[in-house]
Amino acid sequence: MPANLVTDDEREQIRDLHAQGLGRNEIARAIGRGTRTVSVQASKMGLVFDNAEMTDAATRVRKAQLAARRMDLAEALQEDAERLTEQMWEPAFVFNFGGKDNTFEKRPVDEPPADAKKSLMSAAGMAIDRSLKLVPSEETAAEDEAKSMLGQLMVGLKVAYDQAKQEEAGEEAGSERTP
Numbered sequence: 001m002p003a004n005l006v007t008d009d010e011r012e013q014i015r016d017l018h019a020q021g022l023g024r025n026e027i028a029r030a031i032g033r034g035t036r037t038v039s040v041q042a043s044k045m046g047l048v049f050d051n052a053e054m055t056d057a058a059t060r061v062r063k064a065q066l067a068a069r070r071m072d073l074a075e076a077l078q079e080d081a082e083r084l085t086e087q088m089w090e091p092a093f094v095f096n097f098g099g100k101d102n103t104f105e106k107r108p109v110d111e112p113p114a115d116a117k118k119s120l121m122s123a124a125g126m127a128i129d130r131s132l133k134l135v136p137s138e139e140t141a142a143e144d145e146a147k148s149m150l151g152q153l154m155v156g157l158k159v160a161y162d163q164a165k166q167e168e169a170g171e172e173a174g175s176e177r178t179p
């Protein structure tokens with residue numbers, strides 16, 4: 001008997017591993033055979049590898065991973081905003097570069113000047129906005145859901161109103177013909 005023929009024991013392993021939900025590649029690794037061999041044997045036994053189910057599971061996992069990363073990024077942006085707002089009240093340096101001698105000067109101040117505070121506040125606001133877009137607050141999500149529901153209700157009411165008007169117009173046209 002040639003050494004490369006699949007044994008009954010290997011076929012049984014393929015059947016058992018398939019029943020456990022393992023994919024073709026995992027089964028091939030487990031029994032030390034090529035994926036083509038596993039596919040051919042599985043086909044002979046009427047076993048099918050459901051790629052759609054595995055793809056759905058992988059998609060769900062990937063979405064969860066991305067949601068976690070968005071949460072991490074939102075937290076980092078929130079921390080950036082907090083650091084920026086703290087800087088508005090901390091000692092700072094003001095710089096001046098130029099003049100006829102092209103000199104550089106700096107001096108300490110108790111807190112940044114107004115234009116620097118405005119820039120810090122603007123940067124903090126952008127960080128907060130980006131954070132909220134990545135992970136909206138529960139109130140915002142609830143508001144969006146309510147707006148969507150109200151919008152759908154308005155569309156439904158408009159359709160019902162239009163139908164009632166058409167029926168009313170049809171009844172009036174029918175009553176005008178009757179002597």
